[in-house]
Amino acid sequence: MSKIKYLFKRIMAMDYKRMISVAKQVAQKANKSYLYIIFDMIICGIKYGAGYLDYSLFEMYNLNPEQRQTYLTRGKNNAFIVKYNSKEHFEDFDNKVKFNNIFSKYLKRDFLSIKDEDKQTVINWINDKKVFVAKDILGTCGKGVKKIELSEFKNAEEIYQYLQDNNFMLIEELVYQHQDLNNLHPHSINTIRLVTILKNNKAHIVGAFLRIGNGAFVDNINSGGMAAPIDEYTGIIEYPAQDKDGKIYSRHPLTGVSIVGFKIPMWEECIKLVNDAAKVIPSVRYVGWDISITPNGPVFIEANPFPGHDIYQLPAHTPDKIGVLPKFEAVEKE
Numbered sequence: 001m002s003k004i005k006y007l008f009k010r011i012m013a014m015d016y017k018r019m020i021s022v023a024k025q026v027a028q029k030a031n032k033s034y035l036y037i038i039f040d041m042i043i044c045g046i047k048y049g050a051g052y053l054d055y056s057l058f059e060m061y062n063l064n065p066e067q068r069q070t071y072l073t074r075g076k077n078n079a080f081i082v083k084y085n086s087k088e089h090f091e092d093f094d095n096k097v098k099f100n101n102i103f104s105k106y107l108k109r110d111f112l113s114i115k116d117e118d119k120q121t122v123i124n125w126i127n128d129k130k131v132f133v134a135k136d137i138l139g140t141c142g143k144g145v146k147k148i149e150l151s152e153f154k155n156a157e158e159i160y161q162y163l164q165d166n167n168f169m170l171i172e173e174l175v176y177q178h179q180d181l182n183n184l185h186p187h188s189i190n191t192i193r194l195v196t197i198l199k200n201n202k203a204h205i206v207g208a209f210l211r212i213g214n215g216a217f218v219d220n221i222n223s224g225g226m227a228a229p230i231d232e233y234t235g236i237i238e239y240p241a242q243d244k245d246g247k248i249y250s251r252h253p254l255t256g257v258s259i260v261g262f263k264i265p266m267w268e269e270c271i272k273l274v275n276d277a278a279k280v281i282p283s284v285r286y287v288g289w290d291i292s293i294t295p296n297g298p299v300f301i302e303a304n305p306f307p308g309h310d311i312y313q314l315p316a317h318t319p320d321k322i323g324v325l326p327k328f329e330a331v332e333k334e
Contacts, residue, residue, distance in 0.1 A: 019052045030061045037061065044068065049075020058323070059315050071323030077309040080328065084197060084286035085305050092281055093305040096137045096170050106277050106300045109173040113137075114163060122163075125171065126156040133175075134168035147174070147217055175301070178265045178293040184257045188213025191290045192230065192264065192298075194274045195307050197331045198285035203278035204334070205271070206327045207288070207312050208232045210264065212241055215254060227311040228259055235267025242316040270298045277303075 023041060027034040044050040044060050050073040054060065058071055092098050097113045112125050126132070127150070136144030146168065153159045163171070181190045195207030208230040213219040221227050221244050228241035240250040241259045250260050264270070274289050277300070288307030291298045313323045 022052050022056050026056050049073045058313055063321055067321045070325045071313055072309045072325045080286050086283040089281050089284050090305050093303050096135055108299045111172040114169045122160055123156045126159050131174055133172045135170040136167050137169050175292050180265050185213045188217050188219045189292050190219050191292050191301055194289045196274050196278050198278045203275040204331045205232045221311055229317045235264040237262045239317045242314045248316050265293055273298050
């Protein structure tokens with residue numbers, strides 16, 4: 001019944017104009033008829049819970065039924081979220097001020113909520129830091145994040161007004177990443193996305209990726225960045241990175257540093273970090289954790305109780321055409 005309700009909601013909310021546009025692009029790329037692609041998209045939506053963007057991004061037109069069944073689609077991902085996560089505690093993650101307060105021991109940096117402090121306290125904080133990160137407390141996909149430097153404004157009071165005018169209600173001490181990651185791409189904090197399901201008091205890893213910036217201040221794949229999967233046992237990247245447009249990068253295009261073979265520093269500490277933090281809010285058990293590696297160890301940037309599924313199964317990372325759903329099913333069976 002819940003699957004039928006989900007499909008009905010998706011049908012009612014679908015952007016059909018965009019679906020047709022995507023179908024035409026896929027038909028040209030796959031060298032198949034437009035009507036065939038539309039029909040196949042509908043079949044994948046009904047049978048596998050795949051949206052038309054899933055169909056395009058995962059190149060489902062190249063997959064047989066058995067392979068399609070192994071992919072974590074939008075519908076299947078939504079079912080896991082409903083099963084493992086209580087909506088009552090979503091705000092503890094989505095609201096960045098609440099998240100910082102709850103998980104402060106894992107952030108290891110100073111931060112301030114502008115709404116909760118008087119103007120002079122904020123100005124004093126700005127003058128003390130001189131450079132910091134400002135965030136929209138409900139921003140997503142790398143949007144609503146800006147690096148602020150005191151030297152670019154007349155004074156701290158002008159910055160305070162700028163923050164108010166642009167709805168930047170959270171300010172944080174700047175995170176400085178490990179030199180290895182800085183060598184890879186120095187213009188953004190290149191974060192690790194570790195996706196866990198808490199079961200039997202253990203955080204089971206069902207996804208591990210490095211998100212890498214490509215010239216911008218943020219690394220999010222929806223904001224121009226790229227992603228590469230990390231071997232969860234070794235901490236080594238074994239496949240090239242891919243961006244949302246399907247471009248493949250064995251080496252970073254700006255720095256020339258090899259992505260394939262790159263070893264994440266302090267990998268064991270990252271695993272311990274999510275295993276500890278996953279138990280803090282046990283009513284939210286399926287979480288995507290965003291981690292930065294500093295010279296002194298891993299810290300959280302933020303976390304998501306509605307983890308996306310799009311970067312887990314990009315074609316460059318699934319040469320065997322098998323998705324990540326078997327990992328989820330293995331946790332289910334435990």
